[in-house]
Amino acid sequence: MGVAVLTMGNRPVELRALLDSVAAQDEKAVRIVVVGQGAPLPELPEGVTAVQLPENLGVSGGRNVAMRRLREFGDVDVLIDLDDDGLLVETDVFSRLADLHEADPKLGIVSFRIADEQGETQRRHVPRLRAKDPMRRGLVTTFLGGGHSLSMAMLERIGGWPDEFFFTHEETDLAWRALDDDWKILYEPALLLQHPRTSPARHAVYYRMTARNRVWLAKRHLPAPLVPLYLGTWTAMTVLRTRDPKGLKAWFGGFVEGVRQPCGRRRPMRWSTVWRMTRLGRPPVI
Structure with a gap:
């Protein structure tokens, strides 16, 4: 598994905490790539690949850069995207992911549950219409950008993120292409990414x-x-x-x-x- 993180360089403390939580996983990521979106990157832990971009390419463009860098290594089967202000609270997230992808070759995307420091999940972070129960697991039609995994085999078939979108709805664009190519999207609330409560309208x-x-x-x-x-x-x-x-x-x-x-x-x-x-x-x- 390979991990991709985008950052604007304005959250060095949160980024380091996230990378520490990645390093603490019981199943280690073979590659970790951090992409700086038009801003200097802070000092990164040993073994983390830094990619410094001269400008902010948006979520879509930045994630495509990270995806291509991970593909160049040639040893990544599953790509994990994480927000730079997120945190993996449990240490078995990657091992659970590995089990899920190994059990079903047509599992293209796994969406994490996102919750704040109090354990509450905002309605917009449940990828289904009936969003009252964030703990209900199942197949869905879209996924959460803040924390998810993508099959590299799927990305080879359907392509990457839509560069034109910059940000918002890029997940839906990728999800619709995945579904149309007969891949599955699973919402797995047991995989938790802790994330501060925010509003996209900020x-x-x-x-x-x-x-x-x-x-x-x-x-x-x-x-x-x-x-x-x-x-x-x-x-x-x-x-x-x-x-x-x-x-x-x-x-x-x-x-x-x-x-x-x-x-x-x-x-x-x-x-x-x-x-x-x-x-x-x-x-x-x-």
Whole structure:
């Protein structure tokens, strides 16, 4: 297994704590790569590979750099992405992951449970519509960016992260491609990543990129009849949920941007994948 961590260089204490928790795992990672997103990297533990980027490539771009570096080593079967302010509380996370991937060659993605220091999981961190019970394990249609594993064999087939997205919805883009290639996505709450409670709206560009990338998801992956259903549903939900007028204005600006700008190759998912996602509890209209 190989570990990839992105950092902006502004969390040296948290990053070191995360790397210490990685080193404490009972099954060791064969490779650890830390990517500096346009900022100097702090001193890293021995054995950690540093990749210094001249600019911030976003979550998608940075993770693609880490993925390519791990692939160059030639000895990584499973890639583990971790947020730089996360923490592996238990020492058996990697051994559990190894068992899961070894038991099922079609297991492409395993999503960790994310909880704060009090053990509480935010609703948005449960990758299913019925999110009341964060401890319910099972197959899902998307995964959490903060902590997950990816089969390298799967990535060889479906490709990496969508560079154009920068951040927000990049996990869904990758998940939809994985499902359409018949890979499984498992939410395993026994695998815990401790993470401070945050709101994605803390980022100034969150609303714009959320809308833009939502449109791009539809344009890239949905069968034509589902595109207006998916975008109409999310537009209505956004209008009902958003209390920030500036945020709502930015959201609609991003929506228009998504419609007007190219988003990469269009490859609609099969209708059998739509039905599979529906049976898993989340049809691609919401």
